[in-house]
Amino acid sequence: MQQDDVVEPRVPVKDELKKRTVKGPDGFEFEVDPIHDYYCDARPEVRPGSYLKIVEDLFNWARSESLWILGFGTGCGAIEMRPLMTPRFDAYRYGIQWRPTPRQANLFVISGYLSVKTLKRVIRSYEQMQNPKYVVGLGSCTVNGGMYWDSYNTIKKLDEYLPVDVYVTGCMPRPEALLAGFEELKRIIRAGKGEGANLYAKNFDWYKANQKRVIHDWDMPDYNW
Protein backbone atom coordinates (compact mmCIF):
# COMPACT_ATOMS: atom_id res chain seq x y z
CA MET A 1 0.00 0.00 0.00
CA GLN A 2 1.67 3.20 -1.13
CA GLN A 3 0.57 6.18 0.88
CA ASP A 4 2.62 8.94 -0.62
CA ASP A 5 1.46 9.07 -4.21
CA VAL A 6 -1.77 11.10 -4.22
CA VAL A 7 -3.11 13.61 -1.79
CA GLU A 8 -3.67 16.56 -4.12
CA PRO A 9 -7.04 16.47 -5.89
CA ARG A 10 -6.54 15.96 -9.60
CA VAL A 11 -9.86 17.50 -10.57
CA PRO A 12 -10.18 21.26 -9.99
CA VAL A 13 -12.75 22.34 -7.41
CA LYS A 14 -16.07 23.34 -8.96
CA ASP A 15 -16.88 27.05 -9.14
CA GLU A 16 -19.93 26.83 -6.89
CA LEU A 17 -17.84 25.21 -4.16
CA LYS A 18 -15.16 27.90 -4.07
CA LYS A 19 -14.92 30.33 -1.19
CA ARG A 20 -16.59 33.60 -2.15
CA THR A 21 -18.26 36.73 -0.83
CA VAL A 22 -22.01 36.97 -1.26
CA LYS A 23 -24.19 40.06 -1.04
CA GLY A 24 -27.48 39.44 0.75
CA PRO A 25 -30.82 41.03 -0.24
CA ASP A 26 -30.40 43.63 2.52
CA GLY A 27 -27.01 44.69 1.18
CA PHE A 28 -25.10 42.84 3.91
CA GLU A 29 -21.97 41.15 2.60
CA PHE A 30 -20.80 37.86 4.04
CA GLU A 31 -18.33 35.14 3.21
CA VAL A 32 -19.46 31.67 2.14
CA ASP A 33 -17.23 28.63 2.15
CA PRO A 34 -19.34 25.64 0.99
CA ILE A 35 -16.66 23.06 1.73
CA HIS A 36 -16.16 24.27 5.27
CA ASP A 37 -18.38 22.54 7.81
CA TYR A 38 -19.81 25.12 10.18
CA TYR A 39 -20.69 22.76 13.00
CA CYS A 40 -17.84 20.38 13.42
CA ASP A 41 -14.80 19.79 11.27
CA ALA A 42 -12.63 18.59 14.14
CA ARG A 43 -10.88 15.25 13.73
CA PRO A 44 -12.70 12.27 15.21
CA GLU A 45 -11.44 11.19 18.59
CA VAL A 46 -11.15 7.78 20.18
CA ARG A 47 -14.01 7.57 22.67
CA PRO A 48 -13.46 5.05 25.44
CA GLY A 49 -16.41 3.13 26.77
CA SER A 50 -17.93 3.52 30.17
CA TYR A 51 -15.56 3.38 33.15
CA LEU A 52 -17.42 0.53 34.79
CA LYS A 53 -17.24 -2.73 32.88
CA ILE A 54 -20.71 -3.82 33.96
CA VAL A 55 -22.23 -0.62 32.56
CA GLU A 56 -20.35 -0.99 29.28
CA ASP A 57 -21.49 -4.62 29.05
CA LEU A 58 -25.08 -3.51 29.57
CA PHE A 59 -24.74 -0.85 26.86
CA ASN A 60 -23.11 -3.36 24.53
CA TRP A 61 -26.01 -5.74 25.06
CA ALA A 62 -28.46 -2.92 24.29
CA ARG A 63 -26.46 -1.95 21.19
CA SER A 64 -26.48 -5.52 19.95
CA GLU A 65 -30.23 -5.89 20.48
CA SER A 66 -31.09 -2.58 18.84
CA LEU A 67 -29.34 -2.42 15.47
CA TRP A 68 -30.59 0.49 13.41
CA ILE A 69 -29.60 0.14 9.80
CA LEU A 70 -29.02 3.16 7.61
CA GLY A 71 -31.42 2.90 4.70
CA PHE A 72 -28.80 3.49 2.02
CA GLY A 73 -28.51 0.84 -0.67
CA THR A 74 -25.18 1.27 -2.39
CA GLY A 75 -25.34 -1.55 -4.92
CA CYS A 76 -27.45 -4.41 -6.22
CA GLY A 77 -27.38 -6.09 -2.77
CA ALA A 78 -29.82 -3.51 -1.46
CA ILE A 79 -32.55 -5.66 -2.99
CA GLU A 80 -31.69 -8.39 -0.45
CA MET A 81 -32.64 -6.10 2.42
CA ARG A 82 -36.25 -5.64 1.33
CA PRO A 83 -37.30 -9.24 2.09
CA LEU A 84 -35.88 -8.70 5.58
CA MET A 85 -38.46 -6.00 6.27
CA THR A 86 -41.39 -8.06 4.99
CA PRO A 87 -43.20 -11.12 6.41
CA ARG A 88 -40.95 -13.76 4.85
CA PHE A 89 -37.89 -12.95 6.97
CA ASP A 90 -39.04 -10.13 9.28
CA ALA A 91 -35.78 -8.90 10.80
CA TYR A 92 -37.70 -6.71 13.27
CA ARG A 93 -38.02 -9.81 15.44
CA TYR A 94 -34.29 -9.56 16.14
CA GLY A 95 -34.28 -5.89 17.09
CA ILE A 96 -33.15 -4.79 13.64
CA GLN A 97 -34.80 -1.68 12.27
CA TRP A 98 -34.20 0.69 9.36
CA ARG A 99 -33.68 4.39 9.86
CA PRO A 100 -33.74 6.93 7.05
CA THR A 101 -31.08 9.22 8.47
CA PRO A 102 -27.42 8.54 9.32
CA ARG A 103 -27.78 10.50 12.56
CA GLN A 104 -30.01 7.82 14.07
CA ALA A 105 -28.52 4.74 12.44
CA ASN A 106 -25.64 2.79 13.87
CA LEU A 107 -25.19 0.02 11.33
CA PHE A 108 -24.13 0.68 7.76
CA VAL A 109 -24.75 -2.20 5.37
CA ILE A 110 -22.58 -1.73 2.28
CA SER A 111 -24.80 -3.70 -0.04
CA GLY A 112 -22.64 -4.87 -2.90
CA TYR A 113 -20.22 -3.13 -5.24
CA LEU A 114 -19.19 0.37 -4.35
CA SER A 115 -18.44 2.77 -7.18
CA VAL A 116 -16.05 5.60 -6.44
CA LYS A 117 -18.85 8.11 -6.82
CA THR A 118 -20.93 6.28 -4.22
CA LEU A 119 -17.93 5.87 -1.93
CA LYS A 120 -17.88 9.64 -1.48
CA ARG A 121 -21.47 9.63 -0.20
CA VAL A 122 -20.82 6.54 1.88
CA ILE A 123 -17.92 8.24 3.64
CA ARG A 124 -19.99 11.33 4.42
CA SER A 125 -22.88 9.24 5.68
CA TYR A 126 -20.58 7.03 7.74
CA GLU A 127 -18.95 10.03 9.38
CA GLN A 128 -22.33 11.48 10.31
CA MET A 129 -23.25 8.37 12.26
CA GLN A 130 -22.62 8.46 15.99
CA ASN A 131 -20.04 6.41 17.85
CA PRO A 132 -20.26 3.41 18.26
CA LYS A 133 -21.13 2.41 14.69
CA TYR A 134 -20.75 -0.77 12.70
CA VAL A 135 -20.22 -1.69 9.06
CA VAL A 136 -21.34 -4.91 7.39
CA GLY A 137 -19.92 -5.66 3.94
CA LEU A 138 -22.53 -7.52 1.91
CA GLY A 139 -21.48 -9.59 -1.09
CA SER A 140 -18.16 -10.63 -2.54
CA CYS A 141 -17.66 -7.24 -4.18
CA THR A 142 -16.86 -5.74 -0.80
CA VAL A 143 -14.26 -8.41 -0.02
CA ASN A 144 -12.10 -8.33 -3.14
CA GLY A 145 -14.09 -6.65 -5.87
CA GLY A 146 -15.97 -9.81 -6.80
CA MET A 147 -17.15 -9.80 -10.39
CA TYR A 148 -16.09 -6.16 -10.62
CA TRP A 149 -12.46 -6.94 -9.78
CA ASP A 150 -11.18 -5.34 -13.01
CA SER A 151 -13.67 -2.48 -13.17
CA TYR A 152 -12.19 0.97 -13.67
CA ASN A 153 -14.69 2.58 -11.35
CA THR A 154 -15.32 0.41 -8.29
CA ILE A 155 -13.25 -0.12 -5.17
CA LYS A 156 -11.94 -3.60 -4.43
CA LYS A 157 -11.38 -3.95 -0.67
CA LEU A 158 -13.88 -2.10 1.46
CA ASP A 159 -11.71 -2.57 4.53
CA GLU A 160 -9.20 -0.04 3.21
CA TYR A 161 -11.75 2.76 3.26
CA LEU A 162 -13.98 1.99 6.23
CA PRO A 163 -13.50 -0.30 9.23
CA VAL A 164 -15.62 -3.38 8.47
CA ASP A 165 -16.97 -5.54 11.31
CA VAL A 166 -18.52 -8.42 9.39
CA TYR A 167 -18.38 -9.63 5.80
CA VAL A 168 -21.25 -11.62 4.32
CA THR A 169 -19.93 -13.31 1.20
CA GLY A 170 -21.81 -14.51 -1.84
CA CYS A 171 -23.00 -13.06 -5.10
CA MET A 172 -25.61 -12.25 -3.95
CA PRO A 173 -25.97 -13.72 -0.46
CA ARG A 174 -29.52 -14.70 0.42
CA PRO A 175 -31.40 -12.80 3.14
CA GLU A 176 -30.77 -15.76 5.49
CA ALA A 177 -27.04 -15.19 5.11
CA LEU A 178 -27.54 -11.54 5.95
CA LEU A 179 -29.50 -12.51 9.07
CA ALA A 180 -26.68 -14.89 10.06
CA GLY A 181 -24.25 -12.01 9.54
CA PHE A 182 -26.30 -9.78 11.84
CA GLU A 183 -26.28 -12.49 14.51
CA GLU A 184 -22.50 -12.72 14.17
CA LEU A 185 -22.29 -8.94 14.49
CA LYS A 186 -24.35 -9.14 17.68
CA ARG A 187 -21.86 -11.61 19.14
CA ILE A 188 -19.01 -9.28 18.23
CA ILE A 189 -20.73 -6.29 19.83
CA ARG A 190 -21.59 -8.20 23.01
CA ALA A 191 -17.95 -9.29 23.31
CA GLY A 192 -17.00 -5.59 23.25
CA LYS A 193 -15.15 -5.89 19.94
CA GLY A 194 -17.40 -3.70 17.81
CA GLU A 195 -15.11 -0.69 18.02
CA GLY A 196 -15.00 0.29 14.35
CA ALA A 197 -15.63 3.97 15.08
CA ASN A 198 -12.63 4.13 17.40
CA LEU A 199 -10.51 2.23 14.89
CA TYR A 200 -11.48 4.78 12.26
CA ALA A 201 -10.53 7.64 14.57
CA LYS A 202 -7.23 6.00 15.52
CA ASN A 203 -6.13 5.29 11.94
CA PHE A 204 -7.81 8.38 10.54
CA ASP A 205 -4.84 9.48 8.39
CA TRP A 206 -4.47 6.06 6.82
CA TYR A 207 -8.16 5.84 5.93
CA LYS A 208 -8.19 9.40 4.55
CA ALA A 209 -5.11 8.74 2.39
CA ASN A 210 -6.75 5.61 0.98
CA GLN A 211 -10.00 7.43 0.32
CA LYS A 212 -8.30 10.35 -1.38
CA ARG A 213 -6.28 8.04 -3.59
CA VAL A 214 -9.42 6.85 -5.36
CA ILE A 215 -11.65 9.93 -5.02
CA HIS A 216 -10.12 12.47 -7.36
CA ASP A 217 -12.71 15.24 -7.01
CA TRP A 218 -12.51 15.55 -3.25
CA ASP A 219 -14.79 18.53 -2.70
CA MET A 220 -15.97 18.02 0.88
CA PRO A 221 -14.59 18.59 4.36
CA ASP A 222 -11.97 16.09 5.53
CA TYR A 223 -14.25 15.12 8.33
CA ASN A 224 -17.81 16.17 8.89
CA TRP A 225 -20.21 15.05 11.55
Add this chain to the structure above:
Amino acid sequence: MTFEWIKIPQSLLTLFIVLNYGLLLTALVQKIAARAGRRHGIPIWQNYVDLLKNYGLRTNITHGVMYYLGPVFRLSGGVGLLLFVPTIYGSEMFSNLSFAGDLILALYFIFFGTLGMALGAGESGHPHAAIGVSRGLSQVTAAELPLALAVFSVALQYHTLSVTDIVAAQQGGVAHWTLVTNPLAVVAGMFSFLGSMMRSPFDVVLAPQEIPIGPPTEYHSSYLALMQTNRAIFPVAKMVIYMNLFFGGASSWAEFCLKIFLIYMVSALVGVVFPRFRVEQSIRWFLTWAVPVGVAAILLV
Protein backbone atom coordinates in the same frame (compact mmCIF):
# COMPACT_ATOMS: atom_id res chain seq x y z
CA MET B 1 -54.88 27.06 49.58
CA THR B 2 -51.94 25.10 50.90
CA PHE B 3 -49.74 22.94 48.80
CA GLU B 4 -49.26 19.38 49.95
CA TRP B 5 -45.71 18.24 49.32
CA ILE B 6 -46.73 14.59 49.24
CA LYS B 7 -48.26 15.36 45.84
CA ILE B 8 -44.82 15.54 44.24
CA PRO B 9 -43.73 11.92 44.90
CA GLN B 10 -47.28 10.80 44.09
CA SER B 11 -47.17 12.56 40.72
CA LEU B 12 -43.75 11.06 40.03
CA LEU B 13 -45.20 7.63 40.73
CA THR B 14 -47.98 8.31 38.22
CA LEU B 15 -45.33 9.39 35.72
CA PHE B 16 -43.31 6.22 36.31
CA ILE B 17 -46.32 3.93 35.86
CA VAL B 18 -47.45 5.77 32.73
CA LEU B 19 -43.95 5.72 31.22
CA ASN B 20 -43.65 1.96 31.58
CA TYR B 21 -47.22 1.39 30.46
CA GLY B 22 -46.62 3.65 27.45
CA LEU B 23 -43.40 1.86 26.45
CA LEU B 24 -45.11 -1.53 26.60
CA LEU B 25 -48.32 -0.29 24.99
CA THR B 26 -46.64 1.29 21.96
CA ALA B 27 -44.62 -1.89 21.42
CA LEU B 28 -47.79 -4.00 21.76
CA VAL B 29 -49.70 -1.87 19.26
CA GLN B 30 -46.74 -2.04 16.87
CA LYS B 31 -46.84 -5.83 17.25
CA ILE B 32 -50.56 -5.89 16.54
CA ALA B 33 -50.06 -3.73 13.46
CA ALA B 34 -47.25 -6.09 12.38
CA ARG B 35 -49.54 -9.09 12.80
CA ALA B 36 -52.01 -7.38 10.49
CA GLY B 37 -49.17 -7.41 7.95
CA ARG B 38 -48.39 -11.06 8.77
CA ARG B 39 -45.16 -10.23 10.55
CA HIS B 40 -44.11 -11.07 14.06
CA GLY B 41 -43.09 -7.53 14.82
CA ILE B 42 -40.66 -6.18 17.40
CA PRO B 43 -40.14 -7.87 20.78
CA ILE B 44 -42.35 -6.36 23.48
CA TRP B 45 -39.32 -4.96 25.36
CA GLN B 46 -37.75 -3.41 22.24
CA ASN B 47 -38.58 0.17 23.31
CA TYR B 48 -36.58 -0.23 26.51
CA VAL B 49 -33.56 -1.54 24.60
CA ASP B 50 -33.76 1.28 22.06
CA LEU B 51 -33.94 3.84 24.85
CA LEU B 52 -30.97 2.32 26.64
CA LYS B 53 -28.94 2.20 23.46
CA ASN B 54 -29.66 5.80 22.55
CA TYR B 55 -28.78 7.03 26.03
CA GLY B 56 -25.60 4.93 25.81
CA LEU B 57 -24.22 6.37 22.57
CA ARG B 58 -20.81 7.94 23.10
CA THR B 59 -21.03 11.02 20.90
CA ASN B 60 -23.61 13.65 20.17
CA ILE B 61 -23.44 16.97 18.43
CA THR B 62 -25.51 20.10 18.70
CA HIS B 63 -26.82 22.67 16.28
CA GLY B 64 -27.53 25.37 18.86
CA VAL B 65 -29.60 26.24 21.92
CA MET B 66 -33.05 25.65 20.42
CA TYR B 67 -31.83 22.28 19.16
CA TYR B 68 -31.20 21.32 22.78
CA LEU B 69 -34.51 22.73 23.94
CA GLY B 70 -36.68 21.08 21.25
CA PRO B 71 -36.78 17.61 22.86
CA VAL B 72 -37.00 19.22 26.33
CA PHE B 73 -40.10 21.19 25.28
CA ARG B 74 -41.53 18.07 23.72
CA LEU B 75 -41.05 16.05 26.88
CA SER B 76 -42.35 18.81 29.14
CA GLY B 77 -45.44 18.98 26.92
CA GLY B 78 -46.11 15.28 27.54
CA VAL B 79 -45.25 15.34 31.24
CA GLY B 80 -47.18 18.58 31.83
CA LEU B 81 -50.24 17.21 30.09
CA LEU B 82 -50.12 14.10 32.25
CA LEU B 83 -49.53 15.91 35.53
CA PHE B 84 -52.31 18.47 35.21
CA VAL B 85 -55.19 16.07 34.67
CA PRO B 86 -56.44 13.50 37.18
CA THR B 87 -55.29 10.03 36.10
CA ILE B 88 -57.42 7.89 38.40
CA TYR B 89 -60.83 9.27 39.38
CA GLY B 90 -61.58 9.30 43.08
CA SER B 91 -58.01 8.52 44.07
CA GLU B 92 -56.36 11.25 46.13
CA MET B 93 -53.02 9.68 45.32
CA PHE B 94 -53.27 9.79 41.52
CA SER B 95 -55.27 12.98 41.01
CA ASN B 96 -51.91 14.68 40.37
CA LEU B 97 -51.85 18.48 40.27
CA SER B 98 -55.28 18.95 38.71
CA PHE B 99 -57.21 22.12 39.52
CA ALA B 100 -60.46 23.87 38.62
CA GLY B 101 -59.68 25.14 35.09
CA ASP B 102 -57.33 22.39 33.93
CA LEU B 103 -59.16 21.63 30.70
CA ILE B 104 -57.91 24.80 29.02
CA LEU B 105 -54.38 24.12 30.22
CA ALA B 106 -54.58 20.59 28.83
CA LEU B 107 -55.62 21.91 25.42
CA TYR B 108 -52.62 24.21 25.51
CA PHE B 109 -50.23 21.44 26.52
CA ILE B 110 -51.34 19.22 23.63
CA PHE B 111 -50.04 21.87 21.24
CA PHE B 112 -47.03 22.92 23.30
CA GLY B 113 -44.69 20.05 22.41
CA THR B 114 -45.32 20.42 18.69
CA LEU B 115 -44.36 24.08 18.80
CA GLY B 116 -41.18 23.39 20.77
CA MET B 117 -40.29 20.64 18.35
CA ALA B 118 -40.83 23.02 15.44
CA LEU B 119 -38.33 25.49 16.85
CA GLY B 120 -35.77 22.80 17.65
CA ALA B 121 -36.07 20.98 14.35
CA GLY B 122 -35.97 24.28 12.50
CA GLU B 123 -32.60 25.08 14.00
CA SER B 124 -31.12 21.76 12.90
CA GLY B 125 -31.15 23.31 9.42
CA HIS B 126 -32.05 20.11 7.62
CA PRO B 127 -34.55 20.59 4.77
CA HIS B 128 -36.38 17.35 5.64
CA ALA B 129 -36.88 18.67 9.18
CA ALA B 130 -38.31 21.94 7.87
CA ILE B 131 -40.68 20.12 5.51
CA GLY B 132 -41.74 17.79 8.34
CA VAL B 133 -42.39 20.69 10.67
CA SER B 134 -44.51 22.60 8.19
CA ARG B 135 -46.49 19.45 7.42
CA GLY B 136 -46.85 18.63 11.10
CA LEU B 137 -47.99 22.07 12.18
CA SER B 138 -50.58 22.37 9.42
CA GLN B 139 -51.97 18.90 10.13
CA VAL B 140 -52.00 19.30 13.92
CA THR B 141 -53.68 22.70 13.59
CA ALA B 142 -56.41 21.21 11.40
CA ALA B 143 -56.83 18.24 13.76
CA GLU B 144 -56.98 20.53 16.78
CA LEU B 145 -60.08 22.36 15.53
CA PRO B 146 -62.60 19.50 16.00
CA LEU B 147 -61.02 18.65 19.35
CA ALA B 148 -61.43 22.22 20.58
CA LEU B 149 -65.06 22.23 19.41
CA ALA B 150 -65.70 18.89 21.12
CA VAL B 151 -64.09 20.14 24.34
CA PHE B 152 -66.22 23.30 24.31
CA SER B 153 -69.29 21.20 23.70
CA VAL B 154 -68.46 18.97 26.66
CA ALA B 155 -67.69 22.00 28.85
CA LEU B 156 -71.06 23.54 27.90
CA GLN B 157 -72.81 20.27 28.60
CA TYR B 158 -71.40 19.89 32.12
CA HIS B 159 -71.07 23.64 32.89
CA THR B 160 -67.49 23.26 34.07
CA LEU B 161 -63.88 23.44 32.85
CA SER B 162 -62.60 21.04 35.49
CA VAL B 163 -61.72 17.56 34.25
CA THR B 164 -62.42 16.09 37.68
CA ASP B 165 -65.96 17.49 37.68
CA ILE B 166 -66.57 16.23 34.15
CA VAL B 167 -65.49 12.72 35.18
CA ALA B 168 -67.64 12.95 38.31
CA ALA B 169 -70.70 13.81 36.21
CA GLN B 170 -70.18 10.66 34.13
CA GLN B 171 -70.13 8.18 37.01
CA GLY B 172 -72.86 5.57 37.45
CA GLY B 173 -72.65 3.33 34.40
CA VAL B 174 -72.13 3.51 30.67
CA ALA B 175 -75.41 5.37 30.16
CA HIS B 176 -73.89 8.44 31.85
CA TRP B 177 -70.78 8.59 29.66
CA THR B 178 -70.38 11.49 27.25
CA LEU B 179 -70.24 8.80 24.57
CA VAL B 180 -73.95 8.26 25.14
CA THR B 181 -75.08 11.68 26.32
CA ASN B 182 -73.23 13.74 23.71
CA PRO B 183 -72.20 11.38 20.88
CA LEU B 184 -71.49 14.14 18.34
CA ALA B 185 -68.79 15.64 20.52
CA VAL B 186 -67.22 12.20 20.96
CA VAL B 187 -67.21 11.59 17.21
CA ALA B 188 -65.57 14.97 16.56
CA GLY B 189 -63.05 14.30 19.31
CA MET B 190 -62.20 10.84 17.98
CA PHE B 191 -61.73 12.22 14.45
CA SER B 192 -59.24 14.65 15.90
CA PHE B 193 -57.67 11.79 17.87
CA LEU B 194 -56.95 9.91 14.63
CA GLY B 195 -55.14 12.94 13.30
CA SER B 196 -52.91 13.44 16.30
CA MET B 197 -51.72 9.86 16.88
CA MET B 198 -49.14 9.86 14.05
CA ARG B 199 -50.58 6.71 12.60
CA SER B 200 -51.80 6.09 9.08
CA PRO B 201 -53.69 7.73 7.35
CA PHE B 202 -52.29 10.81 9.08
CA ASP B 203 -48.61 9.83 9.42
CA VAL B 204 -47.16 11.77 6.52
CA VAL B 205 -45.44 14.04 9.06
CA LEU B 206 -43.02 11.38 10.24
CA ALA B 207 -43.36 9.11 7.22
CA PRO B 208 -41.57 6.39 9.20
CA GLN B 209 -38.80 4.47 7.47
CA GLU B 210 -38.80 6.49 4.30
CA ILE B 211 -36.38 9.06 3.07
CA PRO B 212 -37.80 12.04 4.95
CA ILE B 213 -38.38 11.10 8.58
CA GLY B 214 -39.60 14.63 9.23
CA PRO B 215 -38.82 16.84 12.22
CA PRO B 216 -36.43 14.44 14.02
CA THR B 217 -34.13 13.98 10.99
CA GLU B 218 -31.12 15.49 12.75
CA TYR B 219 -31.89 14.21 16.24
CA HIS B 220 -29.78 11.38 17.62
CA SER B 221 -28.39 9.85 20.85
CA SER B 222 -29.78 11.42 24.01
CA TYR B 223 -31.89 13.98 22.14
CA LEU B 224 -33.66 11.20 20.30
CA ALA B 225 -33.94 9.18 23.51
CA LEU B 226 -35.71 12.13 25.18
CA MET B 227 -38.14 12.25 22.29
CA GLN B 228 -38.69 8.49 22.47
CA THR B 229 -39.47 8.86 26.18
CA ASN B 230 -42.03 11.45 25.21
CA ARG B 231 -43.46 9.19 22.54
CA ALA B 232 -44.28 6.74 25.31
CA ILE B 233 -45.76 9.31 27.71
CA PHE B 234 -47.54 11.76 25.41
CA PRO B 235 -50.03 9.42 23.66
CA VAL B 236 -51.06 7.95 27.01
CA ALA B 237 -51.43 11.42 28.52
CA LYS B 238 -53.56 12.49 25.58
CA MET B 239 -55.69 9.37 25.85
CA VAL B 240 -56.19 10.10 29.56
CA ILE B 241 -57.87 13.35 28.50
CA TYR B 242 -60.07 11.51 26.00
CA MET B 243 -60.90 8.84 28.56
CA ASN B 244 -61.83 11.47 31.15
CA LEU B 245 -63.87 13.62 28.78
CA PHE B 246 -65.71 10.99 26.77
CA PHE B 247 -65.46 7.53 28.29
CA GLY B 248 -66.20 7.99 31.97
CA GLY B 249 -62.66 8.14 33.30
CA ALA B 250 -61.05 5.32 35.24
CA SER B 251 -61.43 4.50 38.91
CA SER B 252 -58.60 1.94 39.07
CA TRP B 253 -55.37 1.20 37.26
CA ALA B 254 -56.87 -1.92 35.68
CA GLU B 255 -59.75 0.07 34.23
CA PHE B 256 -57.24 2.72 33.15
CA CYS B 257 -55.07 0.19 31.26
CA LEU B 258 -58.04 -1.41 29.52
CA LYS B 259 -59.67 1.83 28.45
CA ILE B 260 -56.42 3.40 27.23
CA PHE B 261 -55.63 0.26 25.24
CA LEU B 262 -59.06 0.26 23.61
CA ILE B 263 -58.85 3.96 22.75
CA TYR B 264 -55.40 3.39 21.23
CA MET B 265 -56.77 0.48 19.23
CA VAL B 266 -59.21 2.84 17.47
CA SER B 267 -56.32 4.62 15.78
CA ALA B 268 -54.37 1.38 15.31
CA LEU B 269 -57.29 -0.32 13.54
CA VAL B 270 -57.90 2.67 11.30
CA GLY B 271 -54.15 2.81 10.69
CA VAL B 272 -53.74 -0.74 9.40
CA VAL B 273 -56.75 -0.44 7.10
CA PHE B 274 -56.33 2.93 5.42
CA PRO B 275 -53.43 4.20 3.34
CA ARG B 276 -51.72 7.50 3.93
CA PHE B 277 -53.19 10.93 3.21
CA ARG B 278 -51.12 13.74 1.83
CA VAL B 279 -51.17 16.84 4.01
CA GLU B 280 -53.60 18.83 1.90
CA GLN B 281 -55.90 15.79 1.73
CA SER B 282 -55.88 15.32 5.49
CA ILE B 283 -56.56 19.02 6.15
CA ARG B 284 -59.45 18.91 3.70
CA TRP B 285 -60.71 15.76 5.41
CA PHE B 286 -60.68 17.42 8.83
CA LEU B 287 -62.40 20.54 7.54
CA THR B 288 -65.13 18.70 5.62
CA TRP B 289 -65.85 15.80 7.98
CA ALA B 290 -64.63 16.52 11.48
CA VAL B 291 -65.25 20.26 11.93
CA PRO B 292 -68.96 20.20 10.91
CA VAL B 293 -69.54 17.40 13.42
CA GLY B 294 -67.86 19.54 16.08
CA VAL B 295 -70.02 22.56 15.17
CA ALA B 296 -73.12 20.40 15.30
CA ALA B 297 -72.05 19.12 18.72
CA ILE B 298 -71.90 22.70 20.01
CA LEU B 299 -75.23 23.69 18.44
CA LEU B 300 -77.11 20.63 19.68
CA VAL B 301 -75.71 20.35 23.19
